Amino acid sequence: MSAPPAGQPGPGGQPGPGGAATVPLRTSGNPPGSVDASGSAGSSGSAGGPARPGWHPAVLFTPARLRQLGVLLLVGVLAAIVTGPTGNSDKPLQAAKDSIADVRIVLYLGLAVALWVVLVLGAELRGALERVSAPVRAPIGAAYGRRGGPIVLNLVLLAIAIVAPLVVSTAAQQSMVNDIGIYALLALGLNVVVGYAGLLDLGYIAFFAIGAYTTAYFTSQTAMPWHAPFVLNPFFVFPIALVLAALAGVILGAPTLRLRGDYLAIVTLGFGEIIHLVANNADNITNGARGAFGVPHLSIDLLGIDYKWGIDPLPYYYLLVVIVVGVMIAFGRLERSRIGRSWAAIREDEIAAEATGVATLRMKLLAFAIGASVSGFAGVLFASKQFFNPQSFSLQASFFVVAVVIFGGMGSRLGVVVGAVVLQGLAFYLRDKVPPADRYIYFGAVIVIMMIFRPQGLVPSRRRRREIQLAEEGIGAADSLGVAPTGGQQ
Amino acid sequence: MGFLDQFWQLTIDGLMVGSLYAVIALGYTLVYGVLQLINFAHSEVFMLGSFGGLFAARGLLPDDGSVPGGLASVGLVAVGLGVGAICGGLAAFTLERVAYRPLRRRSAPRLAYLISAIGASLFAVNLAGKEFGRQNVDLPDLFHNGTVFSFFGADVSTQSLVIFAVAVAMLIGLDRLVAGTRLGQGIRAVAQDADTAVLMGVNVERIIIVTFVIGGLLAGAGGFLYAMTFNASYSMGFVPGVKAFTAAVLGGIGNVRGAMLGGLLLGLVESYGGYLFQASYKDVIAFLVLVAILMIRPSGLLGERLGRAA
Numbered sequence: 157m158s159a160p161p162a163g164q165p166g167p168g169g170q171p172g173p174g175g176a177a178t179v180p181l182r183t184s185g186n187p188p189g190s191v192d193a194s195g196s197a198g199s200s201g202s203a204g205g206p207a208r209p210g211w212h213p214a215v216l217f218t219p220a221r222l223r224q225l226g227v228l229l230l231v232g233v234l235a236a237i238v239t240g241p242t243g244n245s246d247k248p249l250q251a252a253k254d255s256i257a258d259v260r261i262v263l264y265l266g267l268a269v270a271l272w273v274v275l276v277l278g279a280e281l282r283g284a285l286e287r288v289s290a291p292v293r294a295p296i297g298a299a300y301g302r303r304g305g306p307i308v309l310n311l312v313l314l315a316i317a318i319v320a321p322l323v324v325s326t327a328a329q330q331s332m333v334n335d336i337g338i339y340a341l342l343a344l345g346l347n348v349v350v351g352y353a354g355l356l357d358l359g360y361i362a363f364f365a366i367g368a369y370t371t372a373y374f375t376s377q378t379a380m381p382w383h384a385p386f387v388l389n390p391f392f393v394f395p396i397a398l399v400l401a402a403l404a405g406v407i408l409g410a411p412t413l414r415l416r417g418d419y420l421a422i423v424t425l426g427f428g429e430i431i432h433l434v435a436n437n438a439d440n441i442t443n444g445a446r447g448a449f450g451v452p453h454l455s456i457d458l459l460g461i462d463y464k465w466g467i468d469p470l471p472y473y474y475l476l477v478v479i480v481v482g483v484m485i486a487f488g489r490l491e492r493s494r495i496g497r498s499w500a501a502i503r504e505d506e507i508a509a510e511a512t513g514v515a516t517l518r519m520k521l522l523a524f525a526i527g528a529s530v531s532g533f534a535g536v537l538f539a540s541k542q543f544f545n546p547q548s549f550s551l552q553a554s555f556f557v558v559a560v561v562i563f564g565g566m567g568s569r570l571g572v573v574v575g576a577v578v579l580q581g582l583a584f585y586l587r588d589k590v591p592p593a594d595r596y597i598y599f600g601a602v603i604v605i606m607m608i609f610r611p612q613g614l615v616p617s618r619r620r621r622r623e624i625q626l627a628e629e630g631i632g633a634a635d636s637l638g639v640a641p642t643g644g645q646q
Numbered sequence: 647m648g649f650l651d652q653f654w655q656l657t658i659d660g661l662m663v664g665s666l667y668a669v670i671a672l673g674y675t676l677v678y679g680v681l682q683l684i685n686f687a688h689s690e691v692f693m694l695g696s697f698g699g700l701f702a703a704r705g706l707l708p709d710d711g712s713v714p715g716g717l718a719s720v721g722l723v724a725v726g727l728g729v730g731a732i733c734g735g736l737a738a739f740t741l742e743r744v745a746y747r748p749l750r751r752r753s754a755p756r757l758a759y760l761i762s763a764i765g766a767s768l769f770a771v772n773l774a775g776k777e778f779g780r781q782n783v784d785l786p787d788l789f790h791n792g793t794v795f796s797f798f799g800a801d802v803s804t805q806s807l808v809i810f811a812v813a814v815a816m817l818i819g820l821d822r823l824v825a826g827t828r829l830g831q832g833i834r835a836v837a838q839d840a841d842t843a844v845l846m847g848v849n850v851e852r853i854i855i856v857t858f859v860i861g862g863l864l865a866g867a868g869g870f871l872y873a874m875t876f877n878a879s880y881s882m883g884f885v886p887g888v889k890a891f892t893a894a895v896l897g898g899i900g901n902v903r904g905a906m907l908g909g910l911l912l913g914l915v916e917s918y919g920g921y922l923f924q925a926s927y928k929d930v931i932a933f934l935v936l937v938a939i940l941m942i943r944p945s946g947l948l949g950e951r952l953g954r955a956a
Contacts, residue, residue: 237777242776242777243777252777358764411941412937418684421684426888426932426936429884429888430930430933559768593772597776600768600769600771603761603764603765604745604769607754608749608762611758628754628755633756637757
């Protein structure tokens, strides 16, 4: 983590081009607009500027600059420790010492200095970068600017999604289903809660677990000690899991959302842990830590169509693509509907929304329930795809879904799917290089860095980005975490 | 053995654990009072302080695994507390610098703070797991004579007596600090109305940092006490963290004395409940208490607001 606390080396936070460069930009009077990552400032004429009067070696050694360098060097040391050897409790500081004494430290410190130089010369570089990237970004940006959707771009992405699994290994295909596909679906659901309603759900995976265990209950006599007296086809479990998860969401959300949005975060956190605890301990209901084994695969036998999904990941992958695309379209329509506009109103100003007749509590509950039901739905898919045990529903998995949504861009449907692809792709790529448990160090760092430098995410939703910007200028809000205006209970 | 036979033992255990919850809860309550934010990474401050104190104390123990006992043990506890508090304070300071301050500088929306704190927490937990291993680390019982005295048939060990005494001393110390010093006045002023406090010449930035550090010092020292009784592990922070938060809400979040009361009460409820139901579901009780308070009396037993109550 350890992003520079003060020097504001963020994108666009650099001193303007030209003469302004001698003034260290550390005053708090920095106009918030300059944090805008799309950075019109970069292209605004550094190239056209005159003889760059600020260019004197002394510029490099202002206190602010040196401080920036110091912070970057610290980050370098931290990066060396994070990627260094694993320690143990007998010699608690040994691993850190070894990391610092290693030759690699030179590489990290070198990188830190290089990054500093880039930041110092940032204005110039940004201009150049802007010129290079503009022709690429413009059409994409323009396509997304149009209402009604960037059809061509979406079709290209869909085509890539369809072809991609055919060119990778089976292990990668498995990962594309279990990790990317399922998490894309989960992220789309959580996006309704975090992105649309501006709430935070930290126990999101609990609903996923509800979906998975419901599937085991209804579809198999052997998967868990506790099972239904009859056996259902997994497809019939989808609606049941959807309703159960939504119901759990409402039960959890109703007392909490009445009060303050941020209480929801901690209550869901506790709930997630309890579901995990119960799943792990209730041996005679859920089969405890051994997990549920033998949930049947999905199958259709209807109107002459007889098809069974099996161990081959591809059919599941295409099913997931269909579901994810369907959910994206549905949520796109939801976002632009009366309900979606209510959510936007709640995010931006909850009191005003309440005053103009938006049923804020009900709308927040609705978002929470919709998010939960998507998670339950994904749980059914997950359970019928593969063996699962309580490990699959740990707290970290919940945090990971949050990381995906934040990284991709809250409120942006394409963003969260891209977030799932990038983060899970990264995890897949790192699977042999980094111990699996260590991956969460990186995910944690990604979350903090994104919040500091790019809170709107990788592929931001335009509306969300604007909201964050305005909120930072003190106009409105960008979430609904404050005291609920429904009153009464206070 | 019936519940009544065990009553006093459960009460003593509950009070001991509860006093630790109270110490941790203060960190939530102070930060909440000043920033109106739940500091999600506080549990990691607790974890880091706990490791710091534990490793310091273990480093001073003789190699043969024996325990000095007597005054030397008191010294060990003091060292552990001190190092734990310093580690906790440093962790809280770093946390504020890295995960909160950059966001505050540009007055980010509240969601951003919560998410950033979660990221920091995830980072800290797993880095600690990597550096210190992922097993439990424990400390031998530092005092030779197990039981000091019996109280209605319940044994009070030296260790639990020390823990309770230190925790209560910290609680009283903090209460005096907030209620009676100039610094405390500043904290209360910021909690009441940060904008007005600025106009009155309070350095809000400084107060915020100091508040984080005080919370961190307490959590770090509390972490060492916790590790003395149970053990330390990289993931130890989460459960006591949620419980301490529950304690803070139970007493009225933002209210210093409320957090103390809430912590002790929660410790008792959990101790009785864990006996009456099943010990492995002990953690569920705290959560049910949290949901119940939110439904019945969301402002807590003593009411919210740091500024007013202290």
